[in-house]
Amino acid sequence: MAKAKSSIKLRAKEKNGVTTVKALMSHPMETGQRKNKKTGENIPEHFIQEVVGEYNGKVVITTSWSGGVSKDPYLSFSFKGGANGEMVKVSWTDNKGGSDSNEVKIKGKK
Amino acid sequence: MIDVKRRVFLKGSAAAGAVVAAAGAGLIAPQAVLAEWNEAAFRSKTVADAIKAQTGTDATEESADIKIKAPEIAENGAVVPVSVSSSIAGVTAISILAASNPSPMVASFALGESTVADVSTRIKMGKTGDVIALVQAGDKVYTAKKEVKVTIGGCGG
């Protein structure tokens, strides 16, 4: 099918000196407690454990999650600073060693 | 507290790059990259154990300066939007717990110095219970809670 694209959709907006970052990740977030309806066996846990948000190469947030975070998880955070055109990066790592990251330019006053 | 800050700092410096590169080269197992994931807190079966494992203390203080935004009634327990913000000075970490879940600790957020104490995510809730916010600032641990009703729906559930 289509070319591989990031599992992270990302937006960053600066307003009054504060940048708000919103990220939506594609991930099953399996708790390990759900049963496969056909086999009756538990679906093994598979969830994002850590999400790191960086601004200009500096970490502003380190998020730890359990499988209790919803499927296709959402994260929003804000930090002071940030200007139009500067980069924000979000990356995740799951319990099976899978990972992905994406970057976006901050939208703000020019 | 110090732990949390150091975690943020290390991740932010060149160390993060080095660790990822090492993992890529097959030098260390990917699991090692996740060394900071607080296994004890996330595997705890009770709220008290989770708080202790997360903060190192069970001395918590209820605070009116923590705001939890969550629905009174969850439309769907699989997707409950939750926001936690606080006006307490010097917040270094925020955690979200769902008291009735088998493993109550759902998410924790270690904040950098410039990071605003205002985070949002969406969580799963198996049944009606409190959403508990845990805010760490200085050497204090503050809490607040809000009940969210989770019920089995008619056509939607």
Place this chain on the structure above:
Amino acid sequence: MKKTVVAIAILCVVGLSSTVVAKNAADTTPAQDIETYRSYFTKKFPGVPLQEFSNGVYAIDKVSRDSWEAIEEFPPYEPFIEEGEELWNTPFANGKGYADCFKDGPAQRKNYPHWDAKRKMVVTLPLAINECREANGEKPLKWKVGAIASLLAYMGYESRGQTTNVVIPEGDADALAAYNEGKSQYFSRRGQLNFACASCHMQSSGMHVRTDILSPGLGHTTGWPVYRSKWGNLGTLHRRFGGCNKQVRAKPFKAQSKEYRNLEYFLTHMSNGIEFNGPSARK
């Protein structure tokens, strides 16, 4: 399970005997039907502006609306729009693409469903997509979920702001018959629970089935495709039709069957004047 039946049975005491719509589908004209249907809801939910009905239950329930608005901050259907755009732009094996079938671009919602006088049938957008594929030597897509839903999400997104305007061509007896079949389908009871579409979504709209508030039927067709949290993915209108029929314990018709296409024709006509706002998020 038992509880559901009891709860639903209570709802059902309000019969379909009310004179909302004439006993025989053919007794009123499509234009009269719109008038009756629309005013039924605007009277039942005073203060809800017409366009708001495109938001389903969130038009009438503040509590669930709050969660919904939080989810719409970054809606789960967004990645599907992007995927749909890629599919739209990926040429078929013969070098042609969807743009060769849909000459005026992806913003097609306003054109569907429509009556095809030559073929004497209702053509829906998913049907047109698969006919486009087959005309170009491609396999048709599955109707209810997957690539077709993504394509519809992209096309729906591009069509946002267009207004529903389903025409029942005057003087075309076959078109009117198809419309009336859809209308009968909507008002006919079926399944072990003996419910019509209208039982829940007209008479009982705004009431509870257990903890769920039943959404008003007006505007039901505008927001598709929908990402339902229950599904955990994006699905099509006919997938939902099937789900509703199953919930009243009736055997669902097949997606894109004549029955569901005619039902879509009738139901979309009822929402004439309301803007398309798909894709959207529902519980």
